[in-house]
Amino acid sequence: MNRLILFCALASLTASYAAPPVVSNLHAAQRAGTKLVDITYDVADPDSGSLTVQVEISANSGVTYDLPVKSLSGAVGPGVAPGTGRVLTWDAGKDWNGNWSPTCKARLWVHDGSTPVPPLGMVYVPNGTFVMGYVDATSIGGQVELTKGYFMDRTETSGQSWTEVKNWALAHGYNFGFPGAFVGPNHPVQTVRWSEVVKWCNARSEKEGLNPCYYTDAAKSQ
Numbered sequence: 001m002n003r004l005i006l007f008c009a010l011a012s013l014t015a016s017y018a019a020p021p022v023v024s025n026l027h028a029a030q031r032a033g034t035k036l037v038d039i040t041y042d043v044a045d046p047d048s049g050s051l052t053v054q055v056e057i058s059a060n061s062g063v064t065y066d067l068p069v070k071s072l073s074g075a076v077g078p079g080v081a082p083g084t085g086r087v088l089t090w091d092a093g094k095d096w097n098g099n100w101s102p103t104c105k106a107r108l109w110v111h112d113g114s115t116p117v118p119p120l121g122m123v124y125v126p127n128g129t130f131v132m133g134y135v136d137a138t139s140i141g142g143q144v145e146l147t148k149g150y151f152m153d154r155t156e157t158s159g160q161s162w163t164e165v166k167n168w169a170l171a172h173g174y175n176f177g178f179p180g181a182f183v184g185p186n187h188p189v190q191t192v193r194w195s196e197v198v199k200w201c202n203a204r205s206e207k208e209g210l211n212p213c214y215y216t217d218a219a220k221s222q
Helices: 159-170 194-207
Strands: 022-030 036-044 051-058 072-074 077-080 083-091 105-111 122-125 128-132 142-146 150-153
Touching (some): 022 105, 036 051, 036 105, 159 194
Antiparallel strands (some): 036 083, 051 077, 051 105, 072 083, 128 142
16 A cells, blocks of 8 residues: 655745735644545734645655645635635645655745745745845945846755756757756756856746747847
8 A cells, every 4th residue: 555654844934015924733644544635724814815825745854845736625725815724635646646755844835915926936026126245334235126026946956957957958959068067966056157047947938838038139039
């Protein structure tokens, strides 16, 4: 019999200009005799009556959160009302059948709508101005203005992620002059040029069914 052993440590995060949602009483357990994992939690938010809840699950004690988590039901996704005893269920039998890990962790992200909800693994960077550069008693950085907000990965690009997208890109007409280097699959990739990174970003967009956005001419022909 295939078994999923899940030890969950859950956390919440929200990018908000107002009071953020507060999550408490988090608990996760596999439903006896099934491959369903029930996650219960309380969530309070004085500023919003409708929240968006996202879930990530790790099989390696939180080093990476890359398990497929698509079969979800209950108090998850958009339109979740604040309150106590909220329950969401992950159907691990559909998404991760035949697998188990004694070091699983789940992570819960809750957003209150004050900023756009980012894709999992990313954060929203709002537009505005900020000072960038070294700052001390005699030197200050330059002011940078962002005219539009955008999404950014929470962490540096790992060697594993770089390799997966690069291999997909090579099979779909891309070429790379610099293969990239990294200490291990979960370490940041380095020894790459800006032009290689731009191609990698375009390839990642295409791989995920999105439109590439970096071109060298206005006609977007290259």
